Amino acid sequence: MDPRLKSPSRLARLRRDLFGTPLDGAITIALLAALGAGAQALLNWALSRADWAVIQANSTLLAVGRYPMAQQWRLWLLTGLLCSATGASWGLLRRRSWPRNDRIAAGLLLAMALVVPAALELGLDVRARWWAIAGLLLLARWAAGRWSHRLPLICQKLWPLAWPGLYVLGLGLIGGGLGLQPVRTSQWGGLLLTLIEASFAIVLCFPLGIALALGRRSELPLLRWGSTIYIEFIRGAPLITLLFLGQNILGFLLPGGLAPDRVWRAAWVLTFFAAAYVAEAVRAGLTALPRGQVEAARSLGLNSLQTVLHVVLPQALRVALPATVGQFITLLQDTTLLSLIGLLDLLGTARAIMANPDFLGRNAEVYLVLAVLFWCCCAALGLGCRALEHRLNRHSSTASR
């Protein structure tokens, strides 16, 4: 092998990248110093000056709000189910291989399951639940990867359909009914409420956005104008305005059972709001599709619906996916506005905690935890979507045109 082609050692490469010229070296040193100072200050604050009692005392409130203690087993059960399903999907995606990223993720999960409950000074029984759930996730990941090849192909293909079913089951478990004691929406709060609102809006705004994007490009004038007016109206109004408006008018705009109270009205407003933005992302995907694709499909005899389902959308959504995921992440963060209309979402709960005279002046701790929680949720969403994107784009890995 030509020695010039040999890759330099890691140390040599690092030295070349960071200290290539005197200026590079100066910048590197300055940045390292700044980073070090920042990290030291943060650590110093977190370990000596911060008082984490506010988080320890309110961890349940932050997680689920005023959800009745006696019914919390339902949430643990749901978390267990969700984690098993996540593990199974993960395993089906990766089969038997454990690439380095997966090993890091598994290690982080285990570390979190050990450290977080201990840091919160939870009781031993609750800690055991954390361990069980983390174990369940990794076990499902391992089992699905190990034995997926034994499953009939049809089961693997239909597996994603388990998620909507699980979602409906989850709402049933949280809200009660069918023999379970009902838990009113006013008792939902904290991270639980944030996740319910965000996931409801994400799940529904996606098909609605696709429909709006197709409507905006439809040949039927009424449909086209209607979609355009809707999208432009929603995009022209701030979300907070729409949230207040929705609380007042959604009660009689939507059929009675759909928006019975403030929580569901807010969820619908978030859905309708995000749908307009998703529609624009999807429209960009539709515009990027060469006209010849539709012509080829039509000349093969496919009707309009078949053309859209089998040729247009599979390609357009691939293009629209990154922008759409960005929209989902924004949506998750936008749920903090719910605290302004009086709902006790994560931010609303946090403000309630900070208003408690026992924990005066502990805002920094609460806000930091909030930021980390949101970061974790968004990172999970982004990671999942990147995996999906990677999988969908297999065909273009060596594409030339």
Next chain:
Amino acid sequence: MTQVSPLQAKDREPRAVMIEARNVEKWYPNGYHALRGVDLTVHQGEVVVIMGPSGSGKSTFLRTFNGLEEFQSGSIVIDGMALGNDLRQIGAVRREVGMVFQQFNLFPHLTVLDNLTLAPTLVRGRSKAQVQHQALELLERVGIHEQAHKYPGQLSGGQQQRVAIARSLCMEPRLMLFDEPTSALDPEMVQEVLLVMLELARGGMTMVVVTHELRFARQVADRVVLMAEGEVVEIAPPEQFFNTPQHPRSKQFLSQIS
């Protein structure tokens, strides 16, 4: 080479009319008069090559045959079915008419095999296994069955165009339209596509081909149609068209391209 002269063809029993276009007029929405009263009759088993300078309306005319372009007056009857505003009728015509495009227009998100099986399973409601069997045979016929599980983006231009031809054939069409099938190809790939088309013509397929390939027109066409400025200028057998063109516009066109 096929040497079926129109005279010989007429000696045999009269063949069914596949395309009957009468006085077709088309205006684009911007007012451009693309087709100015065009007539053409194509019989079953005939290979008709349409030539002409760019902007002469030849592609537009071809695309009216399967309803990809609307026309404002005149009539087009394909295999006994009149093309009009009836959407179901257009669907019925498209099931019987295959089309090959300049830009291939394969579906990039589907494998080669799925490109072939999509329409027969969806439109004709045939079983996937049965269609796959036929699709693999067709791919073998066009010489790319090893690539059946690749994606279009992994194939060369010539291979993609052969897949596109096989995709149309998988619908078992009675008529094939080719819209400049070799114009987007690198020169060394033109021949492999023309060979497939030649085989198809020999098999008795009715074909209307818009192309600039003189050799193909000379060797394969039963008749050559020259269009200019939205009108049919001359229709003649290839020897006559290339050796003794009648119309001054034909002479001008031939002198420009040779």
